[in-house]
């Protein structure tokens with residue numbers, strides 16, 4: 001396990017303003033938080049609260065309007081060229097829509113091997129071998145490695161996307177609503193996979209969801225956003241049992257009936273065999 005207590009990501013008073021003819025939108029408003037090595041920081045908030053913008057800021061895909069984001073001490077806005085490529089390798093993302101995030105004309109194995117190819121790691125044979133190992137690790141039978149994304153179910157597509165995100169052995173995995181597009185039973189399976197991977201690989205995660213029940217399953221600490229602002233950040237246990245902020249209490253009240261149902265699905269239900277190929 002990585003050293004506990006070491007900061008991997010530090011957002012310092014970071015804001016993102018989108019300007020349009022209709023006016024300015026402060027999508028992210030002076031957010032400060034840290035992601036410690038080995039932890040899973042959950043980020044929750046209603047749709048439009050700025051979560052995906054935070055994900056892009058943390059990944060260095062968009063520059064902040066104000067403030068800065070440090071990854072392992074490096075200011076993402078000032079890193080360029082080779083150094084940026086080296087940093088990019090260390091942070092990977094999983095998106096809500098797995099099909100849209102995979103290359104449709106590449107097989108499952110080729111999708112997973114693509115980051116290795118881009119970073120010129122190994123040769124074709126070793127990359128394929130590694131892709132098969134990763135597919136197996138995320139629960140996709142390597143027998144299906146040469147099928148195309150459209151031939152897999154949504155859950156299997158998301159597993160392939162996760163395998164690809166892990167190909168470069170990243171330090172940080174940013175998951176932006178990774179289960180929101182999936183059926184409930186499949187959601188539980190993908191969450192379990194992420195829990196297992198996080199434990200076996202010692203991953204650091206930023207895990208984003210509009211659904212508190214989903215975050216409760218994974219997060220070490222939870223940050224709650226509302227209208228671009230951070231309203232509460234607390235250890236998961238504390239946030240779910242003694243939420244301090246009235247907005248968090250409202251969010252919790254809204255999902256309570258679902259929380260019980262979800263927990264039952266995750267713990268008690270027999271494993272639902274998911275069709276591997278549709």
Ligand SMILES: Nc1ncnc2c1ncn2[C@@H]1O[C@H](COP(=O)(O)OP(=O)(O)O)[C@@H](O)[C@H]1O
Pocket residue numbers: 018019025026027045046047048049050051052053054
């Ligand atoms: N590229 C963009 N241009 C203009 N407005 C944007 C852009 N991206 C996000 N926004 C706005 O920023 C706000 C936060 O969006 P987003 O980060 O996607 O929220 P969430 O992921 O929590 O649903 C929304 O009001 C959204 O319309």
Ligand SMILES: [Mg+2]
Pocket residue numbers: 051052053176177
């Ligand atoms: Mg979003």
